[in-house]
Ligand SMILES: NC(=O)C1=CN([C@@H]2O[C@H](COP(=O)(O)OP(=O)(O)OC[C@H]3O[C@@H](n4cnc5c(N)ncnc54)[C@H](OP(=O)(O)O)[C@@H]3O)[C@@H](O)[C@H]2O)C=CC1
């Protein structure tokens with residue numbers, strides 16, 4: 001029986017103790033989505049890392065899979081996709097009627113996981129991003145048909161603890177991976193180019209960096225407050241005959257917008273190709 005929140009505690013086990021697992025553990029313990037005494041973490045061999053997480057968050061850690069996984073409500077797969085088969089094999093005998101697997105594995109389809117478990121089982125596939133480390137992930141989740149309303153809510157609570165959580169159909173996961181999974185890297189790419197040009201124009205490194213960080217933060221807040229009106233926000237900065245117009249005209253001459261659109265679509269195509277390697 002799946003134990004709901006509201007005074008009753010979920011037992012959650014993280015299989016994998018890397019940066020993504022830590023971001024979710026940190027957010028979920030702080031928000032109360034998970035309780036430290038009922039949260040377990042394990043990994044393949046790095047016991048020092050487990051001790052570090054146990055000390056930092058007050059959670060349970062170790063290699064006794066029996067006591068960790070027995071009666072677990074939520075099992076989070078947080079290893080790299082190449083280790084998916086080993087991770088699924090390690091948990092399969094502990095899956096019971098009330099448990100839900102929440103996978104963070106990029107590109108690993110629900111179908112692959114269902115076949116590896118080999119019996120009806122609730123599975124939620126997610127795509128968070130690295131901004132989870134600062135509580136600002138944009139996460140999409142997709143559910144299989146066995147996920148109950150309570151398990152769906154528990155997953156939304158878990159991912160809301162590290163940012164925004166949206167439910168999509170699994171067929172949209174390649175698009176999500178291309179837009180928000182890889183998305184932070186696109187913004188860093190723009191930041192790198194602004195940093196280089198700022199320095200070439202004579203700003204010192206620290207001054208350029210501080211101005212760029214604040215510019216990105218401010219633009220993100222403006223976008224959020226205007227409900228995503230990027231085009232009109234841009235128009236409001238672009239005076240006729242002014243500096244922004246000169247920059248945008250140059251970007252257009254270099255087909256920057258088309259290049260970004262092509263890059264995002266290629267990321268989705270690569271996500272699809274990678275997913276094919278996780279077919280049974
Ligand atoms: N980084 C990103 O932008 C995003 C990442 N993700 C996904 O998040 C997942 C985790 O990524 P990340 O935190 O960066 O990974 P890390 O490489 O930092 O951590 C992987 C962890 O998995 C453990 N592990 C490997 N195999 C097993 C196993 N068979 N049983 C138990 N534990 C195992 C490793 O243990 P040990 O150290 O002992 O080997 C390690 O603790 C990945 O699947 C990735 O696709 C999703 C969205 C975005």
Ligand SMILES: O=C(O)[C@@H]1CCC=N1
Pocket residue numbers: 106177181182
């Ligand atoms: O680059 C990648 O393949 C992964 C998926 C999303 C972010 N990083």
